[in-house]
Amino acid sequence: MSAAAQPLLSVRDLRVSFALDEGLVRAVDGTSFDVMPGQVLGVVGESGCGKSVTMRAILQLIERPGRITKGEIHFRRDSGVVDLAQLPPRGAEMRDIRGGEIALIPQEPMAAFSPVHTVGDQIVEAILLHSHRWQPDRKLGRREARDITVGLFRDVGISMPEQRIDTYSWQLSGGLRQRAMIAMALSCKPRLLIADEPTTAIDVTTQAQVLALLRDLQARYNTAIIFITHDLGVIAQMASYVVVMYLGRVMEEGPVDDIFHAPKHPYTRALLRSIPSLYGQTRVALPVISGALPHPFNRPPGCPFHPRCPDVMPRCSAEVPRLMPVGASQLASCFLHHEEAEQP
Amino acid sequence: MTRYILQRLALLPLLMVIYSFVIFVIIQAPPGDFLTAYVATLASSGSSISQEQIEAWRAQYGLDQPMVVQYFLWVQHLVQGNFGLSLEYQRPNADLIGEQIGLTLALALFSFFLTWAIAIPAGIYSATHPRSIGDHILTVINYIGVATPNFMLALILMWVAFAYFDLSVTGLYSPEYADAPWSWGKLWDLLAHLWLPALVLGIAGTARLSRIMRANLLDELNKPYVVTARAKGMKEWRLVLRYPVRLAFNPLISTIGWYLPMLFSGSLIVATVMNLPNIGPLLLRALVNQDMYLAGGILLIYSFLTIVGTLLSDILLALVDPRIRVAG
Numbered sequence: 298m299s300a301a302a303q304p305l306l307s308v309r310d311l312r313v314s315f316a317l318d319e320g321l322v323r324a325v326d327g328t329s330f331d332v333m334p335g336q337v338l339g340v341v342g343e344s345g346c347g348k349s350v351t352m353r354a355i356l357q358l359i360e361r362p363g364r365i366t367k368g369e370i371h372f373r374r375d376s377g378v379v380d381l382a383q384l385p386p387r388g389a390e391m392r393d394i395r396g397g398e399i400a401l402i403p404q405e406p407m408a409a410f411s412p413v414h415t416v417g418d419q420i421v422e423a424i425l426l427h428s429h430r431w432q433p434d435r436k437l438g439r440r441e442a443r444d445i446t447v448g449l450f451r452d453v454g455i456s457m458p459e460q461r462i463d464t465y466s467w468q469l470s471g472g473l474r475q476r477a478m479i480a481m482a483l484s485c486k487p488r489l490l491i492a493d494e495p496t497t498a499i500d501v502t503t504q505a506q507v508l509a510l511l512r513d514l515q516a517r518y519n520t521a522i523i524f525i526t527h528d529l530g531v532i533a534q535m536a537s538y539v540v541v542m543y544l545g546r547v548m549e550e551g552p553v554d555d556i557f558h559a560p561k562h563p564y565t566r567a568l569l570r571s572i573p574s575l576y577g578q579t580r581v582a583l584p585v586i587s588g589a590l591p592h593p594f595n596r597p598p599g600c601p602f603h604p605r606c607p608d609v610m611p612r613c614s615a616e617v618p619r620l621m622p623v624g625a626s627q628l629a630s631c632f633l634h635h636e637e638a639e640q641p
Numbered sequence: 642m643t644r645y646i647l648q649r650l651a652l653l654p655l656l657m658v659i660y661s662f663v664i665f666v667i668i669q670a671p672p673g674d675f676l677t678a679y680v681a682t683l684a685s686s687g688s689s690i691s692q693e694q695i696e697a698w699r700a701q702y703g704l705d706q707p708m709v710v711q712y713f714l715w716v717q718h719l720v721q722g723n724f725g726l727s728l729e730y731q732r733p734n735a736d737l738i739g740e741q742i743g744l745t746l747a748l749a750l751f752s753f754f755l756t757w758a759i760a761i762p763a764g765i766y767s768a769t770h771p772r773s774i775g776d777h778i779l780t781v782i783n784y785i786g787v788a789t790p791n792f793m794l795a796l797i798l799m800w801v802a803f804a805y806f807d808l809s810v811t812g813l814y815s816p817e818y819a820d821a822p823w824s825w826g827k828l829w830d831l832l833a834h835l836w837l838p839a840l841v842l843g844i845a846g847t848a849r850l851s852r853i854m855r856a857n858l859l860d861e862l863n864k865p866y867v868v869t870a871r872a873k874g875m876k877e878w879r880l881v882l883r884y885p886v887r888l889a890f891n892p893l894i895s896t897i898g899w900y901l902p903m904l905f906s907g908s909l910i911v912a913t914v915m916n917l918p919n920i921g922p923l924l925l926r927a928l929v930n931q932d933m934y935l936a937g938g939i940l941l942i943y944s945f946l947t948i949v950g951t952l953l954s955d956i957l958l959a960l961v962d963p964r965i966r967v968a969g
Contacts, residue, residue, distance in 0.1 A: 413891070413963055467964065
């Protein structure tokens with residue numbers, strides 16, 4: 298098998314729980330997926346389905362009372378494959394990977410920059426922390442890091458980079474702020490970029506520009522991106538491969554065309570039905586997924602989607618379906634398509 | 642930034658005029674004046690004074706003039722740097738205050754730095770280790786610190802020091818240095834005596850400040866910019882000090898303004914109890930004896946400190962927080 302066919306990141310049966318006073322919340326409950334080098338992976342799901350928690354688990358940024366209870370997160374570094382789930386979260390190796398090889402673009406660029414430090418200052422800091430990714434044999438100076446930052450600002454389409462570098466985040470517009478955030482994420486030439494709903498907090502026109510920028514940068518640097526969103530339209534534009542999550546489990550995954558044109562899992566189908574269409578009848582209520590998202594303390598037994606599923610069978614409330622190949626390139630966890638259940 | 646400072650500096654004289662008037666009204670407010678109090682004291686000790694002498698003094702100190710005239714006379718003298726004569730001590734007030742103000746300031750500043758040096762690290766520790774054993778211990782100490790009146794604490798410490806260690810912790814000097822000229826030995830002796838009153842003065846403030854620091858920092862630690870800093874791969878203690886602590890600290894800077902004069906006046910009771918050669922007991926005596934120009938002078942210095950403290954904290958806040966600096 299060639300190197301390109303080996304995954305850059307491989308998440309296997311990841312489980313994260315939060316021990317709250319009211320009880321244990323299983324936010325991520327056996328999630329598995331792969332990210333290939335240079336691939337844009339879209340992760341889609343409703344709010345609270347464990348998308349962001351999964352991504353934080355990859356970066357080992359789960360805060361107390363949360364904890365990774367099980368599973369493996371294999372990440373391919375130059376020096377070989379490491380299991381991120383086994384690394385101490387505050388240890389040197391994890392900190393080297395964090396920001397250096399896996400970077401995060403957070404959801405709210407306004408709150409994600411410190412308001413009392415200039416944006417340039419915060420990016421220079423990131424470059425100096427991982428200066429070996431620019432200069433393997435010596436430490437970069439502050440001046441050099443600043444020049445790199447100006448270059449990055451130019452790359453992400455910020456005009457007047459020399460001036461903008463010394464501004465505070467609250468002096469920038471929403472779009473510029475997110476561009477600056479992208480510049481920070483790219484500052485150490487990461488192999489994997491985790492974009493956690495990067496366009497949710499900005500207006501639609503700016504959103505389109507930011508998406509175009511991300512696509513362009515991805516093509517230029519061949520960085521793999523995990524793109525988290527609840528917006529299927531954005532997924533269709535950005536991703537080549539899609540993972541659909543529900544209550545901390547992967548319901549279905551596959552190439553973007555198959556997911557949109559031949560969805561297998563009833564949840565994916567329901568999600569797609571609820572997208573408004575330009576050609577649909579006007580003034581007709583959109584189909585919605587019946588029922589409500591279960592309370593986190595009250596996870597249904599068996600398949601998590603069965604109480605809301607239109608195709609529910611008796612078996613679904615007793616056993617958890619496994620994520621299995623269905624068709625040529627898709628995987629689904631649904632008894633409609635296969636018989637395999639998770640081992641209890 | 643310069644404009645911001647100039648604006649506040651321009652307000653300073655106006656505020657001083659208002660304060661001086663209010664102070665004058667207050668020191669005038671008790672019935673009678675110094676002379677009536679003085680005559681009463683003399684009478685109670687059996688001696689008496691002639692009516693002519695009283696009238697002469699009344700004219701000399703302007704006590705027979707209307708209040709407004711007295712006020713303007715007072716202000717006129719103040720502007721010339723003349724704080725008036727203490728009616729009781731028969732000495733210039735400026736000298737009386739000058740003798741005490743150095744030590745009062747030293748005590749207040751020492752106490753202030755002690756407070757911050759203890760409270761900030763304690764608050765940071767509590768916030769970064771919430772609900773740990775260390776946090777619980779600090780919480781209990783803080784509650785005791787806030788709940789104990791500082792003069793009570795002073796009495797207890799003095800008693801403990803005297804009863805168990807045979808130490809006298811009152812006053813600021815050992816007897817052999819009390820009237821000695823300044824020397825390294827005397828300075829050392831002063832520092833050795835200063836920490837206890839400084840601690841007593843600062844204990845409630847320390848406890849409060851450390852609770853505020855804990856609460857502020859706990860809020861800041863959940864902010865997205867902390868996650869961003871972690872996602873950069875920074876060392877945990879470095880990022881905590883650089884980002885959330887910095888932001889949690891800002892609101893505390895604006896408390897400097899009222900904290901300094903509070904230490905100053907808060908020292909009144911403690912200084913009386915601990916027998917410190919301090920401006921507090923001087924003010925207390927002046928108030929009791931209706932030595933009004935002395936009391937007025939001291940109160941005016943308190944007000945001045947309050948205004949300057951507030952100005953200082955405004956400037957400091959602008960220096961550390963660009964949101965104020967740029968917008969202001």
